[in-house]
Amino acid sequence: MPLFTWARLFRYDRPNRAGGVAVAMLGDGFAIAQYRGAESTSGSGLPHIAHHPCTALDRPRLLAQAIAELGASGADARLVLAAGDFRMLQTSRPEVPEDELREALRWRIQDMLDFAVTEAEIEYFPMPSPRQAASGELLTVLACRTDLIREYSELCEAAGLQLGVIDIPEMALRNLGTRLPENARGVALLSLQRERGMLQLQRGGDIYISRELNVGSVPFETDRAGMGSHDRESALERLALEVQRSLDYYESYYGQSPVAGLVVTPIASGTQQLVDGLNRSLGLISRAMDLSALLSLERMDDALQQACLPAVGAALRQEAGA
Numbered sequence: 134m135p136l137f138t139w140a141r142l143f144r145y146d147r148p149n150r151a152g153g154v155a156v157a158m159l160g161d162g163f164a165i166a167q168y169r170g171a172e173s174t175s176g177s178g179l180p181h182i183a184h185h186p187c188t189a190l191d192r193p194r195l196l197a198q199a200i201a202e203l204g205a206s207g208a209d210a211r212l213v214l215a216a217g218d219f220r221m222l223q224t225s226r227p228e229v230p231e232d233e234l235r236e237a238l239r240w241r242i243q244d245m246l247d248f249a250v251t252e253a254e255i256e257y258f259p260m261p262s263p264r265q266a267a268s269g270e271l272l273t274v275l276a277c278r279t280d281l282i283r284e285y286s287e288l289c290e291a292a293g294l295q296l297g298v299i300d301i302p303e304m305a306l307r308n309l310g311t312r313l314p315e316n317a318r319g320v321a322l323l324s325l326q327r328e329r330g331m332l333q334l335q336r337g338g339d340i341y342i343s344r345e346l347n348v349g350s351v352p353f354e355t356d357r358a359g360m361g362s363h364d365r366e367s368a369l370e371r372l373a374l375e376v377q378r379s380l381d382y383y384e385s386y387y388g389q390s391p392v393a394g395l396v397v398t399p400i401a402s403g404t405q406q407l408v409d410g411l412n413r414s415l416g417l418i419s420r421a422m423d424l425s426a427l428l429s430l431e432r433m434d435d436a437l438q439q440a441c442l443p444a445v446g447a448a449l450r451q452e453a454g455a
Contacts, residue, residue, distance in 0.1 A: 153209030305446025
C-alpha cells in the first residue's frame with residue numbers, strides 16, 4: 134500500500150455518518166473509541182471505549198482481535214500518535230510562497246531533530262498572533278519518522294481498518310476543551326499521564342500554548358505505595374509553578390485576559406486531591422474533567438478515562454469542511 138502521509142492532519146473532516154474507530158497509541162498498549170459520525174458528541178455516538186494493555190509485540194494481534202469483536206472491519210480509523218512518536222517545534226514562518234512552505238520548513242528544522250529530516254514526514258499549523266504584531270508569524274511544526282508512519286499504517290491495515298487521519302494528543306485534548314463552558318473565555322487544560330504531562334491553554338478553537346511537562350501522575354496517585362507526602366508536595370509545587378508561568382506568558386505575550394479556569398483531566402486515583410492542591414497553590418479556580426458527564430457517557434472510572442482520553446478526543450474530531 135502507498136505510504137500514508139499527514140496530508141489531512143489538522144484539516145477537519147465533514148462529519149462521517151458511517152463513523153469509525155479512533156485508536157490511540159499508548160506506552161502500555163492502546164486505547165480505542167468507536168464513534169458514530171455526526172452523533173459522536175453524545176454518549177450514543179461513542180458506543181465503545183476501551184483500554185487494551187499490552188506489549189508492542191502483542192499490539193497487532195490484540196488490535197485486530199478488538200476490531201473483529203466490534204464488527205468494525207473496514208471502518209475508517211483515526212490514529213493518535215504517542216507523545217514520544219513525534220517532535221513538536223516552533224519556528225518563524227519562512228518568507229517563501231505557500232506552495233514552497235512545507236519544503237522550507239523541512240530544512241528550517243533539520244538541526245532541531247535527532248533523526249535525518251529526509252526520513253521525516255512533517256505537518257504545520259499557525260499559532261495565534263502575539264500582542265506585538267512585529268514579532269512575526271509563528272508556526273508549530275510536527276515531525277515524525279516516515280518508517281513509524283509506515284508501521285502504523287500497516288498496523289491499521291492488518292487490523293482491517295482504513296487509516297484516514299493521523300493525529301496527536303494535543304489536538305485530541307483540544308477537541309475535548311472546545312466542549313467545556315470555560316472555553317469561550319479561555320481555559321487551561323492539564324492532562325497527566327503516568328510519567329509526563331501536558332499543559333495546554335486554548336480559547337475557542339485556537340491553541341495558544343501547548344507544553345510537555347516532566348511531571349506525571351505517579352506522585353499524585355493516592356494508591357501508590359511508598360509515595361510520601363513530601364514527594365507529593367514537591368511535585369505539586371513544581372507543577373503549580375509551570376502552570377503559573379504559562380498563564381503569565383499567555384496574558385503577556387498574547388495580550389489575553391486571564392483564563393476562566395484550570396480543568397484537570399482524570400488520573401488513575403487521587404484526581405480530586407490533585408485539584409484541591411492546585412486550588413490551594415494557584416489563584417485560579419481548578420476543577421476536574423469528567424468525560425462521562427461532559428459527553429453523556431456511561432460512568433467510567435478515572436483510570437479508564439486517563440488511558441482513553443486521547444482516543445475519545447480523536448473520536449470527537451469533526452468540524453465542517455470546505
